[in-house]
Amino acid sequence: MRPFLKWPGGKYRIVHEIKKRLPPGERLVEPFVGSGAVFLNTDYPAYWLNDNNADLINLYRTLKSEGEEFIRYCRSFFVPENNTAERYYELRETFNATKDVVLKSALLVYLNRHGYNGLVRYNAHGGYNVPFGQYKRPYFPEDEMRYFYQRAQAAEFTVADFTEVMTAARPGDVFYCDPPYVPLSDTANFTTYSAGGFSIEQQKELARFAVKLARAGIPVLISNHDTEFIQQAYQKAQITRLQVPRFISCDGANRGKAGEVLALFEGARL
């Protein structure tokens, strides 16, 4: 089943490849859940789904507890009168100003389907700033939301930094990590480059955590771009290379075909 949100770096298109490489376990943990493509298309007894985007996690929690009523409420925003630039910017302002979690969550679904190209972007003050998308007839993902709601009953949702989640791993867990991608080209200022607020130091820290967890018997699968830096950082893992067509990129310049790596950190031999 497709995720109900369009999300940068969404893994729906390669979920079958990811599934093949995920070991069995009692609980699947996703420190960077995004739209939840892997959660929705796997079958673990329990899930711990985390992201540091509080708006996203509040939406998931609201859907999990409110179900049909919330889906109906979200649908009420998908009317032709709301599909104009003027109305879009008004509702975007409401989204940024409101403290009402249910309204904010419903507006995130609206903005996601009426905004430009499935982008998710905030300004320096934390304001959502994606421009109007000009879609003829925005799709309301009713079946997808209903499926997410059903599956969410077996999931726990948190807002935290990935380091906190990895520190709280326990035996029986399996980790799937989909961090913001490293940049495709290794530029001169590479060591300080940070894409989507995720620095190279954080990429390295994630790899260190993966080795540590694997040694403790907790397998970790990570996806990322296939670059020299990543090959170096993930050298202790079993690597699979994929060619992935990408339609939404965090970075417009990186569009098109990009090599993708799946790295499985597993076993005490690491």
Ligand SMILES: C[S@@+](CC[C@H](N)C(=O)[O-])C[C@H]1O[C@@H](n2cnc3c(N)ncnc32)[C@H](O)[C@@H]1O
């Ligand atoms: C590539 S996306 C995940 C895509 C997801 N696998 C899917 O299929 O939609 C990366 C996610 O990591 C989140 N993120 C970025 N930095 C983070 C951090 N330090 N800790 C936890 N999550 C973070 C972003 O909000 C984003 O949702």
